[in-house]
Amino acid sequence: MFPQFGATAESLSKASSLVFRIGSDAHLYDDPEDVNIAPLLDSRYDSEICEALKRLLALIAQGFDVSRFFPQVVKNVASQSLEVKKLVYLYLLHYADKRPNEALLSINCFQKDLSDPNPLVRAWALRAMAGIRLHVISPIVLAAVSKSARDPSVYVRKCAANAIPKLSDLHQEENASALEEIVNILLSDQSPGVVGAAAAAFICVCPNKLSLLGRNFRKLCETLPDVEEWGQIVLIGILLRYVVARHGLPRESILFSSHSTRGPSSEEDGVDHAVLGNDSSNVEGMTYESDLTTLLSRCYIEGPDEYLSRSGFASMEASGLDPASFTSSKNNEDVRILLQCTSPLLWSHNSAVVLAAAGVHWIMTPREDVKRIVKPLLFLLRSSSASKYVVLCNIQVFAKAMPSLFAPHFEDFFISSSDSHQIKSLKLEILSTIATDSSISLIFQEFKDYIKDPNRKFVAATVAAIGLCAQRLPTTANACLDGLLALTRQEYLTSDLGLMDEEACVLAQAIMSIKAIIKQDPASHEKWELCIILSMTSSQVVLFAQGEETETFKKILTYVLELAKYDPNYDIRDRARVLKKLLSCYISSQVLEKGTSCSSDNTYSQKLLVEHIFGGKTKSTSSMPINDRFYLPGSLSQIVLHAAPGYEPLPKPCTLLYDDLVQRTEIVQGIEVSGRRTTNSDSFGTNDPDTLSGSLNEESASSYGSQYSITSSDKSEDSGSASEVDDTCDSLIHLSDTGTSHNKPGEIPEENDSLSFSDELRGLMSERALESWLNEQSGLSQLSSSIQKFPSFARISLRDIADRVKPKTYTLLDPANSNGLRVDYLFSSEVSTISSLLLCVEIFFDNHSTESLVNISLTDEDPNQNPESANQVSEKHESSSIPSDVPTVIPMEEITCLQPGQMEKKILQVRFHHHLLPLKLVIWCSGKKHPVKLRPDIGYFVKPLPMDIEAFICEESKLRGMFEYTRGCTFVDHIDELNHEKDHSALTKDRFLVLCRSLAVKMLSNANLFLVSVDMPVAVHLDDASGLCLRFSCEILSNCLPCLITLNVEGKCSEQLNVSVKVNCEETMFGLNLLNRVVAFLS
């Protein structure tokens, strides 16, 4: 009638909701298509693209197919905005499989992002690229994953591990071994976060390749507590499998103890249980238990389906395990470590971790220790109701196999009214399993309360549980029967008016329970029978009237049936009639038997039928109750009670032979051992101070030349001979990724096929600088080539560099300010022999005047203290490490006379109070006092620390994160030199070498460093210097902390270069200042 009112109301409500939802994405979800999305996607503004993408996401969320926008969305993958990127990735991954061709368009962009300095961008690119899952690009993805597996960022490495299953999903046989290698690398990662993800990858890629763990087993166990929770869950399972495959099953554990005795005699078993259980009197219960553990253990190893189909129930013992497949959980070190490392996980706040750890203990731990899993498992019952259900399903199995374990904790299974029905019935079932003579009365008390519960389904379950208790504990049978009878009588009374379905259910269950109890001991319960029958007239008779072939029973039955004929309920009357007809031959059969035998076929078949229905022959039709199917604890299969796809029982014990492991470790260790050998016997001459004094001399360079042999010892001879040949050569280049060493500089080597990861190659690759890694242009951009090439690196030895190193000279005193005395100084690379706090400074005194100068000396500003403390120090060389003892200046000898034009060099040892603040000194000359300032150079607060590239990378990996500082700068020095060379030398030298040398000389001339390595990429363009990487190492004088400097070069040889300088140093302030200094003198 008033449509406009309605409209107003509607818009009003819209407006009011808008107020609350303002700023949120609500409107996008509600009306994703109220604007045209396509033009937004082409917008120049990130915000509009974002909005469009959000609208698409909303449509995806609501289940619409918006793949038609794919080409437009893909374009935006190149956006600089991270939010746009993220949204594009979300869209892309949803539809990539539908639009494979267009998805390929994004690959170049991912590759670019993979070299982004921001680890988050790299990680996202990797995730998205691997998530696209196209066969065509799998080689590229594989290369990217293996590259990212060595990323400096833990997060990226973690994503690399997660990408491995994505690749293995594509089922490409040729990639399998490469993936395994990457998994192996990641499993040995130093960061626990990565190890966890690697474990998950292991499960997906090569769950049975347990030999991979051989080398890492101990380490993995030790890192287990630090691995993030999700990784722990998976890793625990893998470690368990490894131990079983490697060492077999522990013979002391609850599950396997019966095997080891090979057909356990009941006495032995009884004794065992008596120690454990508090109800040792119950022999019957115990044999059941040990049968069950046997069954359980076989199920764990073989999988219930295979085992049951093969052996059935009877031949359980016949197929006993070979005694050789057992180990001892007490004496085996690996088993012990596994148990030790998993026990703290029982305290984890993640239920899945606790259950996984409990599973290991259940299988591996000696039976006297297995009780340690009980409390943590019970504590899990206080977590979410969903977890509670799964935990209870597992406890149920444990409790069945070893009721004594949970018997003292029956209270934990008491029902709470908030429990779901499934949880209630599980608890009841467990209660009936673990009830003992001592606890049964308390449990019954509790049951009595349950029976009054308004939820009748639950009451029925309780009644069933009472029946089970009575069967397990015959002594309580009478009490149970009493209770049940009372219940049935009461039910009968209350259900007078016609049974509600639920009530009938309770009653039926009660009768089933009663029947089951009576069945156990018919003789003693005969009198009960009468009572029961008399108390009933309803349909429940049908359920109960079976089996008991006594005369009384028959009489009563006839009576009941007669009675039922007159029942007011027509249903009961009908049933009675049917029964009577059926039973007619049965009731009368005995009479007939005395006379003529049963004549007609009809009667015979009738009798057969009756026997089937009432004779209890229908019992035990299923050979095995469904919940006697056992799967590994904590598995999905155990919950759904069938083997889920991918379910694997424990590996066959001792199938992982020692030889497999040894072979594998030898391959890997071969590299390590040879590496160690070289390091030990190397000729760095760390003890020889002379070697150290030169920043870099011939010897250290040549010893570096042999470094190549570390990575592939078999080639060391080649390398050696090559270096001999090359002695005359200006420099030596080693190509580090090929099997042969090339001696011609600049030659492009054959490239290895990246897909075949030999162990050798793996060792080689670890050499690669992590930084050059980022800049690495690798063959990734060649989308068309199906085979990826790893970028090659050449290692350059710079030989003649020591000669070129010229420390910079500074002026201390200008002749203009004094009477003609000029004093210059430079920082010496020598190290003070007196104290590590002292720096050696070479001072040059030069007489520019025409007169001779006398009594020249250089002292501290405050000379009074000087002599005293100097003596002190010279007396106490040993205690020189105490800073307060070290004077500011160890005074030099006085120069008595300096003739005009004469120059004298002295070495002064000084202690700077700070590596940036100048030191105030005084120069005495001919009786005059000249105050001077000696400016420190942080580059000489260090001394060279000789190390090889392996050590460098190892050290670097320890100094990540907050100990790493990076700055960029430009470098132009080499351009002059290149021009210079062009003019002078007819021999056109490799531009690369010139560049490397000028960089190295610059560094070594300005700081007291050790040149560790020069790596250059073998690129397509000879002029392209990108990827060149120089590494220097040194040690801070005052505290001997190592300090690593890495230069990464970007740009062309002949042009201005961008150099990124990275310093890794534990001492933050020092590292930063050193970095600033390096940047300052480089540019």
Next chain:
Amino acid sequence: MLQCIFLLSDSGEVMLEKQLTGHKVDRSICAWFWEEAISQGDSFKLLPVIASPTHYLFQIVREGVTFLACTQVEMPPLMGIEFLCRVADVLVDYLGGLNEDLIKDNFVIVYELLDEMIDNGFPLTTEPNILREMIAPPNIVSKMLSVVTGNSSNVSNTLPGATASCVPWRTADLKHASNEVYVDLVEEMDAIISRDGILVKCEIYGEVQVNSHLSGLPDLTLSFANPSILNDVRFHPCVRFRPWESNQILSFVPPDGEFKLMSYRIKKLKHTPLYVRPQLTSDAGTSRLSVLVGIRDDPGKTIDNVTVHFQLPPCVASADLTSNHGTVNILADKTCSWSIGRIPKDKAPSMSGTLVLESGLERLHVFPTFRVDFKIMGVALSGLQIDKLDLKNLPSPPYKGFRALTRAGEFEVYNE
């Protein structure tokens, strides 16, 4: 590993789907799920692991929102369930609650969170502190800002430093103007009182909740005066196992903000602070119900928020209940709640009245279970006492605060 996560509203609408692997799960699985849920009733919705014809489903229900995760292969079911719980926790934390509207209004954030929390079906980043740094939670300021500036990016440009550190739960380089740390003992009392008035079971489930605002990388040690009474314990990943194993000392580098440091259980308590005595007598089609509540074992602090809940049996046609203290509410689904509030010192609150049974029924043969709620501030009923809290690596001495609270957990009374 998980293949897909669906979020369903309480009417069965699929609000969101997030495919995790290359094996797409069609959303028809949700239709199947909902039909089963309708035909099988509540018990199906409480089944956490379901084997559907095509997939295995893990489900949890939070505030009416169903989280459904699908897989086709063997994986630890608890891992799936725990993960879903974690997702729900994070969403509650981000959105300030959980319901259909909140999820729809913030679907982009939900997508971004899910994408960060799980990669290829395996959990990636689940630590709330780190997630907060990567994806900014929506708040009034950012909302307004987005309206004004049109720039609404909530995705961080950098990777949180914590992802690389050895304490992945803690943000690197934290600075707080005032350093403070609060430790709360929050205990829940679970009890069962039988029809005979016997205390069948009485135990405490407690949590040590810490709210930490400390700069730098502090190292904390918390010790209890009486750790031996602890029955079971579970720890936050930040707690070091060794010191606990050897000396029962909690040594940890805390995450920033609120977190659950530890949960514990203390069993076999002897007393409850309250008594609740329900009595039911039936006669000729009507029943008389009376419930008495009073202080049994005075904890020394006021007992607050006392409420008694129970469900009237289905055979009760109508009920007329009155109380001398507090209010009685009977809902249409026959749920009764008697809110007492604070227990008065001078009188014992009681509720009484008659229940009229369905015609034909003489007497009541089923009895309700009474659930009791209460809250006591300032006391940990288990008797657990914090001995001291030491802090190392801090620039200035922090403010330390301790509190305790006990409330009813599963506190159930069967009628007498």
